[in-house]
Amino acid sequence: AQSVTQLDSHVSVSEGTPVLLRCNYSSSYSPSLFWYVQHPNKGLQLLLKYTSAATLVKGINGFEAEFKKSETSFHLTKPSAHMSDAAEYFCVVSMNSGYSTLTFGKGTMLLVSP
Amino acid sequence: GAVVSQHPSRVICKSGTSVKIECRSLDFQATTMFWYRQFPKQSLMLMATSNEGSKATYEQGVEKDKFLINHASLTLSTLTVTSAHPEDSSFYICSATDRGNEQFFGPGTRLTVL
Numbered sequence: 001a002q003s004v005t006q007l008d009s010h011v012s013v014s015e016g017t018p019v020l021l022r023c024n025y026s027s028s029y030s031p032s033l034f035w036y037v038q039h040p041n042k043g044l045q046l047l048l049k050y051t052s053a054a055t056l057v058k059g060i061n062g063f064e065a066e067f068k069k070s071e072t073s074f075h076l077t078k079p080s081a082h083m084s085d086a087a088e089y090f091c092v093v094s095m096n097s098g099y100s101t102l103t104f105g106k107g108t109m110l111l112v113s114p
Numbered sequence: 115g116a117v118v119s120q121h122p123s124r125v126i127c128k129s130g131t132s133v134k135i136e137c138r139s140l141d142f143q144a145t146t147m148f149w150y151r152q153f154p155k156q157s158l159m160l161m162a163t164s165n166e167g168s169k170a171t172y173e174q175g176v177e178k179d180k181f182l183i184n185h186a187s188l189t190l191s192t193l194t195v196t197s198a199h200p201e202d203s204s205f206y207i208c209s210a211t212d213r214g215n216e217q218f219f220g221p222g223t224r225l226t227v228l
């Protein structure tokens with residue numbers, strides 16, 4: 001069985017300050033982990049993915065995430081928030097290297113103030 | 115990137131009626147399509163997986179006779195909510211993939227049953 005816990009339902013930051021969105025996972029297998037972003041009235045877009053290669057994963061728009069097996073975490077970070085980063089972010093786990101079975105976290109709404 | 119569309123984006127219907135939601139892959143052939151359901155402040159929950167030309171595989175607890183899925187072509191899958199009731203009101207999201215690669219998500223359909 002696999003599960004994902006996103007620790008914060010909302011995160012508020014000021015533009016230009018760092019972003020940290022937290023995610024912990026549980027998986028019986030070596031997991032693949034993803035972060036997706038969903039802007040209002042848009043589809044989900046893949047930000048980055050971890051599939052057992054480098055533990056520090058760089059994604060689009062300056063986001064990155066670090067896979068920490070000992071902490072079962074896959075937190076998403078960005079050094080400097082931009083207004084356009086305001087959106088809902090989903091941490092997702094898959095029990096295999098493909099995309100066939102995705103388990104979603106409940107999502108974290110990122111709010112960015114000027 | 116690949117684009118997936120859904121139609122309609124939102125629908126309001128009376129209790130007891132049926133509603134059809136379309137999911138189209140616009141610029142690639144989708145061998146597999148997925149249907150998710152998202153309640154407010156909840157995760158996306160996988161409802162079913164459909165492969166072109168074969169019967170959909172439903173997740174545990176999802177009524178296959180209530181949520182009819184048809185994947186008649188490599189670019190179109192439909193979800194029909196039969197005899198809809200207020201508890202079926204939700205956000206329905208589809209995704210499409212070609213041969214196990216990245217899932218590309220549609221923008222979702224908001225269903226409200228009165």
